[in-house]
Structure formats: C-alpha cells, structure tokens
Amino acid sequence: MxxxxxxxxxxxxxxxxxxxxxxxxxxxxxxxxxxxxxxxRMYSMDQVYQLAHILLLRKLEVPVQSxxxxxxxxxxxxxxxxxxxxxxxxxxxxxxxxxxxxxxKMLEEQQSYSSSPETFQxxxxxxxxxxxxxxxxxxxxxxxxxxxxxxxxxPDLFESDIYYVLEESGELTLCLxxxxxxxxxxxxGEYLTLQCVAxxxxxxxxxxxxxxxxxxxxxxxxxxLVVIERSYLSLFVPGKLHYELRACIGPxxxxxxxxxx
Numbered sequence: 001m002x003x004x005x006x007x008x009x010x011x012x013x014x015x016x017x018x019x020x021x022x023x024x025x026x027x028x029x030x031x032x033x034x035x036x037x038x039x040x041r042m043y044s045m046d047q048v049y050q051l052a053h054i055l056l057l058r059k060l061e062v063p064v065q066s067x068x069x070x071x072x073x074x075x076x077x078x079x080x081x082x083x084x085x086x087x088x089x090x091x092x093x094x095x096x097x098x099x100x101x102x103x104x105k106m107l108e109e110q111q112s113y114s115s116s117p118e119t120f121q122x123x124x125x126x127x128x129x130x131x132x133x134x135x136x137x138x139x140x141x142x143x144x145x146x147x148x149x150x151x152x153x154x155p156d157l158f159e160s161d162i163y164y165v166l167e168e169s170g171e172l173t174l175c176l177x178x179x180x181x182x183x184x185x186x187x188x189g190e191y192l193t194l195q196c197v198a199x200x201x202x203x204x205x206x207x208x209x210x211x212x213x214x215x216x217x218x219x220x221x222x223x224x225l226v227v228i229e230r231s232y233l234s235l236f237v238p239g240k241l242h243y244e245l246r247a248c249i250g251p252x253x254x255x256x257x258x259x260x261x
Contacts, residue, residue, distance in 0.1 A: 002042075003044060003045075004033055004034075004042035004043055004044050005042070005043050006040055006041065006042065006043075007021055007022075007032070007040075007041045007043070009043075010043045010047070010048065010051065013048065014048070014051055014052070014055065016051075016055065021051070023064075024051070024054055024064070027064045027065065027067075028068065029054055029064060029067045029068055029071075030047065030050055030051055030054060031047075032047065033046065033047055053071065054067055057070055060081060060082070060085040061085070061088075062081070102159060106232060106233065106235075109230060109233060109242075110233055110236055112195075113195050113197070113233070113242065116195075117195065117196075117197075118194070118195065118196050119194070119195070120192065120193070120194050120210070120213050121192075121193050121194075122190055122191070122192055122193070122219075122249065123190070123191055123193050124188075124189065124190050124191075125186070125188060125189070125190075125191055125246075126188045127185055127186065127187055127188040128163075128177060128185070128186040129177070129178060129179055129180060129184075129185050130163050130165070130175035130176065130177055130178065130184040130185070130186065131175060131176055131177075131178040131184075132173055132174070132175050132184065133150060133151050133154065133174045133175060133176060134146070134150035134151065134173075134174050135171060135172070135173050135174075136171070136172045136173075136174065137170065137171055137172075142174070151174075154176070157176075158231045158232060159232050160176050160177070161176075161177055161228050161229070161230055162174065162175075162176065162228070162229040162230075162231065163175040163176065163177065163184075163226055163227075163228055163229075164226065164227040164228075164229065165184055165224050165225075165226055166207075166224055166225045166226070166227065167224050168224075186223075186226060186248070187223070187248060189248055189249065189250060190248075190249045190250070191246045191247060191248050191249060192210065192213070192214055192219055192221065192246070192247050192249055193244060193245065193246050193247075194206065194209065194210050194213075194244070194245045195242070195243070195244045195245075196242075196243050196245070197233075197237050197240045197241070197242050197243075198240055198241065198243060199239070199240055199241070200241065203227065203243060206243065206245060207225065207227070207245060210225075210245045210247065211225075211247075214247065219249055220249060220250060220251065221247045221248065221249060222248045222249065222250045222251055223247075223248045225245065225246070225247050226245075226246045226247070227243055227244070227245055227246075228243065228244040228245075228246060229241055229242070229243055230242040230243070230244070
C-alpha cells in the first residue's frame with residue numbers, strides 16, 4: 001500500500017487547484033517527495049503539512065517569494081506576523097462596517113425621496129453642529145479650482161452631506177456636519193423641507209418654491225435657509241444632484257456659535 005499521493009489527490013485533499021500547486025513548485029516553495037517512473041509527482045505527509053503552511057501564509061497575504069523566508073522564522077517572528085495580520089483585519093472590518101452604514105444610508109435616503117418626491121413636509125430635527133469649509137459671496141460661484149484650494153484634504157468629501165447655509169446678505173457658507181464642531185449650529189425644532197433632484201442652475205427655482213409655499217401657508221421662517229446637497233445620490237440620476245431645502249419654522253432664532261465660524 002502506497003503512503004504518498006498524486007498531485008490531483010493533494011489538490012483535492014487541500015481544496016486547491018493542481019495549477020496552484022504547480023505554481024508553488026515553479027516558485028520553489030513546494031516540491032514533491034519524489035517523481036515516480038511514470039513521471040507522476042508524489043507527495044507525502046511532509047508536503048501536506050508544508051502546503052498547509054503555505055496556504056496559511058498566503059491567507060496572511062505573505063507574498064509567494066517571501067514564503068521560504070517565513071518558513072524559517074522564529075516563534076517571535078511568526079507571532080509578529082500574526083499580530084500584524086490581525087491589525088490589518090481589524091482595520092478592514094472597520095472600513096467594511098463604515099461602507100455598510102454608508103450603503104444603507106444611500107438606500108434609505110433614495111427610498112425616502114422615491115416615496116415622497118418634491119413634497120413639502122414639516123419635519124422635526126435635532127440641533128446639528130456644522131464645521132465651515134469655505135465662504136462664498138453672491139458674486140462668486142463654487143468651482144473645481146476653488147474647491148481644490150479650500151477643501152483639499154477633506155476625506156470622502158462627496159460621500160458626506162454638504163450644507164450650504166444661505167444668509168439674507170447673499171453670503172453662502174459651505175459646511176460639513178461634525179459633532180461638537182463649535183461652528184454653525186442649526187437649532188433643534190421644526191423645519192419646512194423640500195427634497196428635489198435638479199441641476200445646480202435650477203436650484204434657485206426650487207428655493208423660490210419653498211419660500212412661496214411658506215408665504216402662501218403663513219408658515220413663519222426663522223434663521224438662514226439651508227440647502228443640503230447629497231451628491232452621492234446622483235448615482236441614481238446621473239447629471240443631476242439630490243438636494244434637501246430646509247428652513248426653520250418659528251420666531252427668529254439666532255444661529256448659535258456664529259462668531260466662531
């Protein structure tokens with residue numbers, strides 16, 4: 001009774017392809033126990049264990065050309081390799097969790113708009129803390145060059161809600177939401193809202209509609225008008241952007257923290 005197995009039997013045992021085993025042999029990290037007279041490669045238990053170690057190191061993302069070196073590591077070096085791999089996995093898990101939350105947010109917001117598109121609503125919001133990215137006056141429009149100059153280095157800029165705070169003076173402050181930012185704080189309370197999908201040049205028409213609706217319904221507005229751009233939702237409507245227009249309802253309420261912006 002033979003004690004060794006063929007390359008196809010080894011591949012089946014270790015759940016890999018024959019091609020993968022041949023690749024490891026070509027790179028010099030695995031060799032058969034011997035080659036029979038019929039030119040069949042034969043593998044013993046030593047090669048089974050060796051292949052198991054190779055596959056484990058590949059799971060740890062060790063390059064094939066470094067496997068022979070890793071095989072001669074000390075216990076401390078192997079421990080360090082495992083700890084580094086674990087740290088990388090933890091970071092990847094955080095990234096995947098953040099991506100999952102972002103995808104869920106996109107799906108929920110797109111569904112919310114689809115169920116009530118271009119509808120005026122009164123919604124209660126908690127206080128929102130914003131951090132200023134840049135200021136624009138009424139004569140200067142946002143451009144790619146200005147954005148690159150003022151907002152360079154902001155991670156995932158267009159995967160965040162971008163807040164445009166519009167003052168009566170015509171000045172516009174571009175902000176991002178950030179807890180405890182100490183900058184612009186939108187107070188909690190009821191807001192008149194309108195969601196729309198539009199090109200940038202059409203936005204003023206939607207703002208006018210919001211203000212006209214408030215006037216027609218005798219809804220008192222307080223504080224600045226806020227336009228929230230959810231540019232990531234343009235994935236569903238290429239060429240346009242998803243906006244939410246938001247205006248606080250009630251007596252005039254100062255925007256807290258204005259001086260620190």
